[in-house]
Amino acid sequence: MMSASPELVLPEHEFTYLAGSTDRPWSHFIGRWNAMKPHLGQMLKDCDTDRPLRIVDLGSCTGFFSLQAAHHHPEADVVGVEGSIGIGNGTVGMVGSAQQILATDAVQTHIRWIQRLRLTNCFVAPEVWDYTSVCELASHGRPICDVQFLLSVVHHIDGVSVDQYAKKGLSRVEGFVDLMGKLLLLAPRHFVELPNRPWLENTYSVYGTQREILEAATKASGVSWNFKGPIYTAEWFGLRELWVLEAAAPMSPVDVETCPFPRLYRGQSQGDGGTTPHRDDLLGDAGFETMIKDVGADSNWMAPSCTPGLTFACPHLGGIDVDPGLMLLKEPYAPAEAKIGEALSAAPTALLVAHLKLRDAVSEATDLLREVRSSMPCDDALSHAALQPRPVMGQFAATGQLPLAAQQM
Numbered sequence: 001m002m003s004a005s006p007e008l009v010l011p012e013h014e015f016t017y018l019a020g021s022t023d024r025p026w027s028h029f030i031g032r033w034n035a036m037k038p039h040l041g042q043m044l045k046d047c048d049t050d051r052p053l054r055i056v057d058l059g060s061c062t063g064f065f066s067l068q069a070a071h072h073h074p075e076a077d078v079v080g081v082e083g084s085i086g087i088g089n090g091t092v093g094m095v096g097s098a099q100q101i102l103a104t105d106a107v108q109t110h111i112r113w114i115q116r117l118r119l120t121n122c123f124v125a126p127e128v129w130d131y132t133s134v135c136e137l138a139s140h141g142r143p144i145c146d147v148q149f150l151l152s153v154v155h156h157i158d159g160v161s162v163d164q165y166a167k168k169g170l171s172r173v174e175g176f177v178d179l180m181g182k183l184l185l186l187a188p189r190h191f192v193e194l195p196n197r198p199w200l201e202n203t204y205s206v207y208g209t210q211r212e213i214l215e216a217a218t219k220a221s222g223v224s225w226n227f228k229g230p231i232y233t234a235e236w237f238g239l240r241e242l243w244v245l246e247a248a249a250p251m252s253p254v255d256v257e258t259c260p261f262p263r264l265y266r267g268q269s270q271g272d273g274g275t276t277p278h279r280d281d282l283l284g285d286a287g288f289e290t291m292i293k294d295v296g297a298d299s300n301w302m303a304p305s306c307t308p309g310l311t312f313a314c315p316h317l318g319g320i321d322v323d324p325g326l327m328l329l330k331e332p333y334a335p336a337e338a339k340i341g342e343a344l345s346a347a348p349t350a351l352l353v354a355h356l357k358l359r360d361a362v363s364e365a366t367d368l369l370r371e372v373r374s375s376m377p378c379d380d381a382l383s384h385a386a387l388q389p390r391p392v393m394g395q396f397a398a399t400g401q402l403p404l405a406a407q408q409m
Contacts, residue, residue, distance in 0.1 A: 005071055005072045005074075008067065008068055008071040008072070008117070010064060010067065010068075010113070012026040014062065014109050014113075015029060015062045015063075015064045015109065016029070017061060017062065017106065024236055025234075025236070027234075028234045028236060029064050031232055031234065032065075032151065032193070032232050032234075032242055033064070033065060033068050035231040035232035035242060036065075036149075036191055036231070036232075036242070037068075037072065039191070039228070039231065039244050040055075040069065040072075040073070040147065040191075041072075041073075043146070043147050043189045043246075044073055044075065044076060044146070044147070047146050048253060051253070051254070051256050052076075052077060052256050053073075053075055053076035053077070053146050054076060054077050054078075054079065054144070054145040054146055054147075054254055054256065055069050055073070055076050055077070055078045055079070055145060055146065055147045055148070055149070056078075056079050056081060056144065056145040056147075056148045056149070056186070056187065057069070057078065057079070057080045057081065057148075057149040057151075058081050058129065058148060058149060058150055058153050058183075059081065059082065059083070059150075059151065059152070059153030059156065060080025060081060060082045060110060060124070060149075061082060061106045061110075062106045062109045062110055063080050063106075063107075063109065063110030063111075063113060063114070063122075063124070065149055065151065066078050066079075066080035066110065066122055066149075067110070067113055067114070067117065067119065067122060069149075070114075070117075070119045070121050070122035071117060071119065073121075074121055076121065076146070076147075077121050077122075077123070078119075078121060078122045078123070079123050079124075079125050079145070079261060079264065080110060080122070080123065080124050080125065081125045081127060081129065081261075082101060082104075082106065082107055082110070082124060082125070082126060083101065083126070083127055083128035083129060083156075084100075084101045084104050084106075084107075084128075097367075098126040098127065098262075098263055098367075099126075101126035101127075101128075102124070102126050102265060107124055107126065110124055111124060111265065111266065111267040112267070114266050114267055115266075115267045119266075120266075122266060123264040123265060123266050124264070124265045124266065125261040125262075125263060125264055125265070126263060126265065127261070127262060127263070128160065129157055130157060130160045130161045130164060131157070131161035131164040131165060131175060131178075131179050132161075132164050132373060133370070134157070134179060134182045134183055134186075135182055136373070137182075137186055137260055138182040138183075138185045138186060141252065142251070142252035142253070142254070142255060143185070143186055143187045143188055143251055143252065143253075143254050144186050144187070144254065144260045145186065145187045145254060146187060146188065146189065146254055147187055147189045147190070147191075148183070148186055148187035148189070148190045148191075149190075149191050150183065150190055150191065150192045150193065151191065151192075151193045151242075152193050152194075152195055152240065154176075154179070154180060154183065154192075154194065155194070155195050155199040155200050157179065158172075158175075158176045158179060158200065161175060161179060162175070171202075172202045172203075173202050173203050173206050176200065176202075176203050177203070177213075177216045177217055177220050178220050180213075180214070180216075180217030180220065180221075181217045181218070181219070181220025181221035181222070182220075182221070183217075184217060184218065184221040184223065184225070184245065185221055185223065188246065188247040188250070188251040189244075189245070189246045189247070190244070190245045190246075191242060191243070191244060192214060192242070192243045192244075192245060193240055193241065193242045193243070194210045194213060194214070194240065194241070195237065195238070195240060196210075196237060196238025196239055196240060197238055198237075199237075200213070210230075210241050210243070211227070211241075211243070214227070214243060214245065218245070223247055223248075223249075223251070224247070224248040224249060225245045225246065225247060225248060226245070226246045226247075226248050227243060227244070227245060228243070228244035228245075228246070229241065229242060229243040229244050230242055230243055231243070231244055262366055262367075
């Protein structure tokens with residue numbers, strides 16, 4: 001068993017966010033995390049020990065909960081999915097690109113603290129989830145993570161999914177309940193905090209309480225769930241309750257050899273100067289290839305120490321985009337061959353640049369395909385998804401510098 005990590009104290013002024021002119025009280029962040037922490041520890045103890053563990057923080061915003069989870073649980077990879085479609089981090093994701101999401105204040109804060117804390121197990125996935133994309137993820141029939149954080153985020157996903165509900169012939173309430181049911185299928189364990197009115201007004205009119213809304217979602221999922229809570233309550237635009245939901249019977253194990261995230265990001269590594277990319281570079285035509293030093297970042301940050309069972313064959317090629325399959329390598333999986341690192345070191349620069357440009361083109365095509373799918377009825381999208389190959393361990397992320405090749409210690 002790993003020894004307990006010291007408490008992680010993060011600065012209030014960097015992690016609170018505004019709703020209109022009102023900050024969400026800092027006590028709500030601390031209170032929710034303190035309530036979640038013992039449950040999360042037990043959840044991860046109950047998981048399989050013969051494979052890497054994965055936590056998804058949906059709507060991670062500044063990364064407060066992702067950073068806490070990654071700090072206290074180095075045995076798990078923590079992915080903060082941030083789309084910038086809500087109050088906490090603006091609405092860039094409604095029309096912008098992954099680069100623009102990465103350049104938002106909240107994501108910049110998240111990445112900066114990943115670096116400062118040297119968290120090799122913490123990542124940002126800059127992408128927008130909506131009803132169609134959640135349907136696609138759920139259609140594979142197995143969870144994508146062991147634990148999922150759904151903290152005051154699902155109403156934002158609901159907000160960008162209304163047209164997709166209509167295309168499937170669902171009312172706003174029916175669509176939201178089905179969305180929640182499919183989100184539950186993405187993990188066997190969840191922390192869920194719903195907003196109160198005026199959000200989800202139609203759903204509250206039908207079901208009345210947060211517990212009853214969640215009960216409806218569990219029925220829609222087709223899986224039996226156990227409830228705990230609320231483990232924390234807070235008044236912020238009405239009462240908000242934090243619930244724990246756990247599948248009553250074992251679900252299929254997470255397939256860690258496939259990756260549901262088109263991009264994973266955690267900032268630059270040793271070879272890049274170890275600093276957070278400046279937002280102007282993320283938004284510029286050069287994209288990820290000409291990032292410069294952010295004077296506000298910790299300039300002394302060096303390549304982080306590796307999580308147990310993980311070392312890098314090519315530390316000098318530290319990348320800003322990381323292949324999630326490679327980051328999950330640990331026992332009992334076989335290590336990558338050392339000759340891969342040697343080959344990358346010896347490869348001509350022009351060849352590596354050509355490789356990256358090809359990956360960029362593939363990524364842009366994937367984004368375009370996702371936009372097309374989002375305009376299709378959900379049933380049509382699911383039938384198309386079933387025919388598509390899924391990313392597997394060893395497929396590099398599509399943008400930025402070369403990802404790290406990994407091998408066991």
